Amino acid sequence: MTSREDILQRLRNRRDGELPMPELDYGSMTGRDWSAAQKLDLFQAMIETVHGEVHRATDEEWLDTLAGILKQRQARNLLTPLKHPIGAEIRASGHPDLPELLSYGEPVEHWQRELFNDVDAAITSTRGAIAETGSLILWPGIDEPRLMSLVPPIHIAVLEADQIFATFLEAMELQRWSAGMPTNALLISGPSKTADIEQTLAYGVHGPKELIVIVRQ
Amino acid sequence: MNQHNPTASQVQSFHPRAREALQNDQLRGNFRRAMDGLMGKRKAAFEGWDLESLRTLGAAVRQRALARLPDLLEQLESQLTSNGIQVHWATDADEACRIIRDICVAREARTVIKGKSMVSEEMELNHYLEAEGIEALESDLGEYIVQMAEQTPSHIIMPAIHMNTDEISELLHRKTGTDRSHDVNYLTASARQQLREKFMNADVGVSGVNFAVAETGTLCLVENEGNGRMTTTVPPCHIAVTGIEKVVPSLADVAPLLALLTRSATGQHLTTYFNMISRPRQPGEPDGPEAVHLVLVDNGRSGIYQDDELIDTLRCIRCGACMNHCPVYTRVGGHVYGTTYPGPIGSILMPHLLGLDETRHMPTASSLCGACGEVCPVKIPIPDLLVRLRRESVDGDSVHPGVVKGHGVKRGRWESLAWRGWQWMHANPGLYRTGTRMAARFRALQPASAGAWTRVRTAPRLAPKTLHQLMKQRADSNSSDNGGSR
Ligand code: SF4
Numbered sequence: 001m002t003s004r005e006d007i008l009q010r011l012r013n014r015r016d017g018e019l020p021m022p023e024l025d026y027g028s029m030t031g032r033d034w035s036a037a038q039k040l041d042l043f044q045a046m047i048e049t050v051h052g053e054v055h056r057a058t059d060e061e062w063l064d065t066l067a068g069i070l071k072q073r074q075a076r077n078l079l080t081p082l083k084h085p086i087g088a089e090i091r092a093s094g095h096p097d098l099p100e101l102l103s104y105g106e107p108v109e110h111w112q113r114e115l116f117n118d119v120d121a122a123i124t125s126t127r128g129a130i131a132e133t134g135s136l137i138l139w140p141g142i143d144e145p146r147l148m149s150l151v152p153p154i155h156i157a158v159l160e161a162d163q164i165f166a167t168f169l170e171a172m173e174l175q176r177w178s179a180g181m182p183t184n185a186l187l188i189s190g191p192s193k194t195a196d197i198e199q200t201l202a203y204g205v206h207g208p209k210e211l212i213v214i215v216r217q
Numbered sequence: 218m219n220q221h222n223p224t225a226s227q228v229q230s231f232h233p234r235a236r237e238a239l240q241n242d243q244l245r246g247n248f249r250r251a252m253d254g255l256m257g258k259r260k261a262a263f264e265g266w267d268l269e270s271l272r273t274l275g276a277a278v279r280q281r282a283l284a285r286l287p288d289l290l291e292q293l294e295s296q297l298t299s300n301g302i303q304v305h306w307a308t309d310a311d312e313a314c315r316i317i318r319d320i321c322v323a324r325e326a327r328t329v330i331k332g333k334s335m336v337s338e339e340m341e342l343n344h345y346l347e348a349e350g351i352e353a354l355e356s357d358l359g360e361y362i363v364q365m366a367e368q369t370p371s372h373i374i375m376p377a378i379h380m381n382t383d384e385i386s387e388l389l390h391r392k393t394g395t396d397r398s399h400d401v402n403y404l405t406a407s408a409r410q411q412l413r414e415k416f417m418n419a420d421v422g423v424s425g426v427n428f429a430v431a432e433t434g435t436l437c438l439v440e441n442e443g444n445g446r447m448t449t450t451v452p453p454c455h456i457a458v459t460g461i462e463k464v465v466p467s468l469a470d471v472a473p474l475l476a477l478l479t480r481s482a483t484g485q486h487l488t489t490y491f492n493m494i495s496r497p498r499q500p501g502e503p504d505g506p507e508a509v510h511l512v513l514v515d516n517g518r519s520g521i522y523q524d525d526e527l528i529d530t531l532r533c534i535r536c537g538a539c540m541n542h543c544p545v546y547t548r549v550g551g552h553v554y555g556t557t558y559p560g561p562i563g564s565i566l567m568p569h570l571l572g573l574d575e576t577r578h579m580p581t582a583s584s585l586c587g588a589c590g591e592v593c594p595v596k597i598p599i600p601d602l603l604v605r606l607r608r609e610s611v612d613g614d615s616v617h618p619g620v621v622k623g624h625g626v627k628r629g630r631w632e633s634l635a636w637r638g639w640q641w642m643h644a645n646p647g648l649y650r651t652g653t654r655m656a657a658r659f660r661a662l663q664p665a666s667a668g669a670w671t672r673v674r675t676a677p678r679l680a681p682k683t684l685h686q687l688m689k690q691r692a693d694s695n696s697s698d699n700g701g702s703r
Contacts, residue, residue, distance in 0.1 A: 003308045004306040006308055007290075007513075007515045007519055008291070010519040014523055020284065021280070022277040023277065024281070027267075028266065105503075107504070108451075112417055116413055132486070133486040134486065134487075145504045145505075146505055147450060150446050168476075168487075172468050173469075177468055178432060178467060181433045181493065183505060185435075185493040186446075186490065186491065187490070187491035189488065189490075190489050191489070192442055192489060192490075193441050194441060196357070196358040196359035197358070197377070197382055197385050198251075198381050198382045198385075199251050202401050202404075202405035203402075205358055206409060206412065206443035206444045207442070207443025207447075207490075
């Protein structure tokens with residue numbers, strides 16, 4: 001008998017018989033009927049408590065905001081998506097204060113060392129955010145690969161203000177996640193951190209030191 | 218069961234180790250501070266929540282998953298397989314280690330980088346791989362420190378909590394040449410640099426799993442550092458290992474468990490990263506592992522599953538809250554227990570993994586104060602289970618005979634004879650009266666010391682008269698006082 005059959009058989013022939021199926025009451029997790037403004041405020045407050053930085057900008061001013069953020073940090077370059085509208089907009093803008101724009105055009109194996117050592121900042125879109133926990137939703141993929149939001153020391157995420165959900169549960173339901181999950185789905189709440197050395201918080205232990213959210217209103 | 222499990226003597230020297238730990242002010246200070254902090258943060262994180270309802274929901278979600286466990290495991294397997302993730306089954310720790318070794322050998326892998334996984338600690342995977350000539354390096358900062366110190370984690374969430382900054386700085390200096398420093402940011406940055414090199418060169422990444430979703434074939438990982446994302450993204454092959462009990466039916470089940478897990482563990486509303494993996498790298502995707510495996514580990518769990526009372530142990534989501542709130546754990550720390558999982562969860566889980574003979578001290582390493590059961594996010598009745606295991610270790614009774622491996626290990630001939638006598642006496646009123654009267658009469662002969670019990674307490678003394686005699690006296694005097702008044 002294989003281990004698989006062995007384990008399944010032991011589980012199926014349970015000595016004490018069938019197990020009960022208690023009812024589920026989701027009452028404690030639902031009923032957050034916050035307005036759009038409340039959700040934005042809560043999202044911002046929550047992500048700021050975990051060291052995230054939030055800038056609100058209109059569609060017209062967001063590129064200036066972005067350029068300002070990068071200039072202040074003296075970023076030498078910005079890893080930018082090729083196809084997503086935010087990438088296209090950045091590339092088309094020719095904004096004088098933007099640093100060199102890089103793209104993740106080829107498999108990571110071809111430029112891993114460069115990505116790990118020479119990229120200062122990356123910008124990605126988001127699929128929305130969660131107000132209750134101050135979390136960004138990302139579905140990395142071909143245009144915005146997984147390491148973009150992980151390896152460079154600065155991660156800038158662009159969030160559309162009308163895409164903020166009350167809870168994770170609500171986001172999964174409204175976006176119909178169970179109909180098909182991507183290779184990788186992520187919730188990101190703040191920059192990478194650790195408290196493993198005597199409970200002292202330190203940022204950027206493996207991932208970005210800084211997480212900056214530009215909310216487009 | 219497993220060649221590299223801790224030896225019996227290691228596990229059983231609980232008492233001498235506890236005494237030593239209690240005298241170590243440094244260690245006690247480290248734990249006290251950390252645990253006070255974690256308790257406070259947990260409380261704050263649940264502010265405004267109807268915590269009782271949420272815990273009830275969490276418990277029900279886990280119960281429903283366990284009720285359908287074999288079906289869910291099959292559904293998970295078929296969903297993962299159709300997503301391109303290979304599924305393996307291991308009945309014990311050795312088989313799980315062998316499966317991982319075989320995957321490594323087939324890929325000619327020499328180096329493995331690891332994200333935090335308590336199941337892999339349970340399997341002692343690192344030792345196994347190293348004996349096979351494969352380097353296994355921990356990448357969670359706490360685990361990295363503990364591995365460098367050649368120790369084991371002292372807490373399931375904060376592995377290096379027993380060390381302070383000085384000790385860690387000295388260790389990093391000795392092992393990696395990092396300059397000595399009190400600056401945690403500096404120490405962290407230097408570890409980041411060293412580990413990034415390792416990530417780039419690793420052939421395989423090994424991670425744990427917090428929840429496995431059957432409906433979509435999704436592996437969920439909770440973490441703060443990003444090392445879990447690195448481990449599951451950078452090396453060309455990712456192997457996830459998990460206990461068979463971690464499967465849940467659907468994505469909707471994940472939400473309440475996640476809400477409970479991170480708040481109970483560290484008082485975070487959510488960890489920095491919640492990483493959900495459903496596939497290996499797809500055509501056109503420029504990063505991610507080309508191969509993903511899941512190893513489902515039984516290692517004693519299907520045994521726990523058989524019993525209507527013990528099965529509650531399998532609800533555990535490994536948050537560590539029971540440890541943080543345990544008056545025993547917070548005073549002696551994790552190493553005293555000598556097992557992979559310490560504290561209350563360890564005491565109800567390890568006897569099943571190692572047998573009661575090797576873990577006989579664990580069910581009694583508790584004052585049964587009930588704090589663990591009160592904070593457990595999935596309402597595991599931990600104190601009841603501790604009592605059950607105490608009963609198991611003296612071989613249960615006529616209603617519930619012992620079933621756990623090593624049951625009856627503490628049953629002594631004299632003790633069971635004494636209880637047999639006690640039972641006989643209580644079933645015979647005449648014998649009972651004579652016995653208690655004799656005991657009262659000869660109470661001067663009662664020894665003043667009763668072993669461990671009287672080391673920190675005065676011995677209770679027998680009264681000159683039995684309760685029966687006192688009650689009878691009172692009844693007699695009452696009837697003479699009130700005689701004929703009604
Ligand atoms: S037993 Fe309960 S409190 Fe303890 S680790 Fe498991 S889920 Fe957390």
